[in-house]
Amino acid sequence: MASMNLYSLALLVVALVSAPMAAVAGDPDILTDFIPPTSMIGMPMNITGDYFTYTAFGPVPLPLPTFSLTKASMAEFPALNGQSVSYARLVFPPGTVNPTHTHPRASELLLVLDGALSVGFVDTAGKLYTKDLVTGDMFIFPKGLVHYQYNQGTTIAVALSAFGSANAGTVSVPVTVFGTGVDDAVLAKSFKTDVPTIQKLKAALTPPKK
Structure with a gap:
C-alpha cells in the first residue's frame, strides 16, 4: 500500500512538472473564435470578410x-x-x-x-x-x-x-554571427581564423548605416 501511495505521488509530481512544459510547446490557445483588431481606445473595430x-501572393515578378x-x-x-x-x-x-x-x-x-x-x-x-x-x-x-x-x-x-x-x-545564422557587432577577436577565436578575415565577412553582412 505504501509503495502504491509513493507511485501515485510520483505520477502527480510528474504531471505537475509536465503541465507547464506542455503549455509552452506551441502557440497559446485563445478563448474566442479569433482575436479581433482593436482601435486606439481598445474597442473592437468593424470586422468584415476582408x-x-x-x-x-500574386504572380511571381520576373x-x-x-x-x-x-x-x-x-x-x-x-x-x-x-x-x-x-x-x-x-x-x-x-x-x-x-x-x-x-x-x-x-x-x-x-x-x-x-x-x-x-x-x-x-x-x-x-x-x-x-x-x-x-x-x-x-x-x-x-x-x-x-x-x-x-x-x-x-x-x-x-x-x-x-x-x-x-x-x-x-x-x-550569417547575419546573427557576423552582422550584429560581436567582437572581432571573439569571432576569430571561435572560427579559428584571423581578424582580417572576420572583418571581410562582417563588411559583407553588416547592414549599411543610414
Missing part, C-alpha cells in the same frame, strides 16, 4: 535576380493572431540560396511548387540531413534547427512554407 483575406521571400505571418496578416499558422512563399532564381537560418517558434513544412531545390538541416548532434526535391515534394525542417534551401539548377524554383505558429521568427 479581415480574413490576404492577397499578397525577371527576379535574387532570392525572394513573401511572408504571410501575423505581422502582415493580423487575422492570424492566435491561430498558430502562417505561410511564406519562396522564389529562387537559378543559383540562389536561402541562407542558413532557424525558426525558434515553429517547425517548417516546405512544398516545392515549381522547379527543384536542394535542402538540408543540422540536428543538435551535428548531423546533416539533405535531400534533393522536385516539384510536388515536401520536406520538414524541425523547430529551432539550422536549415537552408538552394536552387542549384538552371530554372526558377518556387516553394511554399507552412509554419505551426503565427509568428515563427527567423534567425539568420
Whole structure:
C-alpha cells in the first residue's frame, strides 16, 4: 500500500512538472473564435470578410535576380493572431540560396511548387540531413534547427512554407554571427581564423548605416 501511495505521488509530481512544459510547446490557445483588431481606445473595430483575406501572393515578378521571400505571418496578416499558422512563399532564381537560418517558434513544412531545390538541416548532434526535391515534394525542417534551401539548377524554383505558429521568427545564422557587432577577436577565436578575415565577412553582412 505504501509503495502504491509513493507511485501515485510520483505520477502527480510528474504531471505537475509536465503541465507547464506542455503549455509552452506551441502557440497559446485563445478563448474566442479569433482575436479581433482593436482601435486606439481598445474597442473592437468593424470586422468584415476582408479581415480574413490576404492577397499578397500574386504572380511571381520576373525577371527576379535574387532570392525572394513573401511572408504571410501575423505581422502582415493580423487575422492570424492566435491561430498558430502562417505561410511564406519562396522564389529562387537559378543559383540562389536561402541562407542558413532557424525558426525558434515553429517547425517548417516546405512544398516545392515549381522547379527543384536542394535542402538540408543540422540536428543538435551535428548531423546533416539533405535531400534533393522536385516539384510536388515536401520536406520538414524541425523547430529551432539550422536549415537552408538552394536552387542549384538552371530554372526558377518556387516553394511554399507552412509554419505551426503565427509568428515563427527567423534567425539568420550569417547575419546573427557576423552582422550584429560581436567582437572581432571573439569571432576569430571561435572560427579559428584571423581578424582580417572576420572583418571581410562582417563588411559583407553588416547592414549599411543610414
